[in-house]
Amino acid sequence: MKIVLIRHGETKWNKEEVFRGRADIPLDETGIAQAEATGAALAHLRLRAVYSSPLARASKTAGAVARPHGLAVQLVDGLADIDCGAWEGLPVEEARRRYPEMFQAWQKAPHTVTFPGGESLDMVADRAMAALDRIAAAHAGRETVAVVAHRVVNKLVLLRILGLGSAAFWRIRQDTCCINVVEHGPDGYVLHLLNDRCHLAGGRIPEPPSDF
Numbered sequence: 536m537k538i539v540l541i542r543h544g545e546t547k548w549n550k551e552e553v554f555r556g557r558a559d560i561p562l563d564e565t566g567i568a569q570a571e572a573t574g575a576a577l578a579h580l581r582l583r584a585v586y587s588s589p590l591a592r593a594s595k596t597a598g599a600v601a602r603p604h605g606l607a608v609q610l611v612d613g614l615a616d617i618d619c620g621a622w623e624g625l626p627v628e629e630a631r632r633r634y635p636e637m638f639q640a641w642q643k644a645p646h647t648v649t650f651p652g653g654e655s656l657d658m659v660a661d662r663a664m665a666a667l668d669r670i671a672a673a674h675a676g677r678e679t680v681a682v683v684a685h686r687v688v689n690k691l692v693l694l695r696i697l698g699l700g701s702a703a704f705w706r707i708r709q710d711t712c713c714i715n716v717v718e719h720g721p722d723g724y725v726l727h728l729l730n731d732r733c734h735l736a737g738g739r740i741p742e743p744p745s746d747f
Contacts, residue, residue, distance in 0.1 A: 536671060537679045537727075539577060540715040541600065542689050543593040544569035545743070549711060552627045552747045555685075556619030556653065559591050566592065569712035569735055574599035576714070576734035580679055582606060586670055587683040588614040596712065597683040613666030616685040620653025627747075646701035656701035660691035667692055671719040686747075689715065696724040710743045 544566030587597035589610040649655040716728035
């Protein structure tokens with residue numbers, strides 16, 4: 536079976552580089568356009584199901600993907616964004632000022648960081664992979680499903696599929712409304728496509744300024 540793994544569309548906090556975590560931030564105007572373009576790009580597929588993080592920025596993106604197929608979005612708690620704890624709602628520079636040593640670790644050794652009152656990358660990777668495994672098991676055969684989640688979740692899932700650990704977090708990007716394609720079979724997962732934004736090229740949808 537194939538999994539089309541998608542990051543949600545842009546939000547105001549993406550543009551402003553504010554840590555989001557579990558804050559339920561809505562899509563902004565660009566994010567809505569990205570979601571609609573993603574739904575149109577995937578309309579030709581025969582999707583059997585669409586799964587999403589329960590947070591609105593993901594579920595609204597998933598709704599645009601599900602609509603052409605007449606599907607309801609199925610919410611999965613294990614796909615929710617990382618719990619940033621005390622960092623939630625902080626702009627990058629504020630987090631750097633308040634937590635200088637931890638911020639440096641986040642930049643240089645992200646796998647060593649557990650957000651105060653929140654999660655570590657490995658904690659997120661464990662729950663997200665468990666969710667993906669359940670989805671894959673439910674759609675054995677030649678079915679295709681879409682899964683909409685978050686930058687952190689997607690990166691960690693893809694790193695696990697590639698046999699890499701959370702230490703490689705900064706080695707791949709997941710831009711807003713990018714598409715990844717993963718195949719699952721008897722021998723496990725195989726990555727077919729990574730961080731594709733061709734469906735967003737040109738027009739009124741700009742390139743993301745940074746990996747945030």
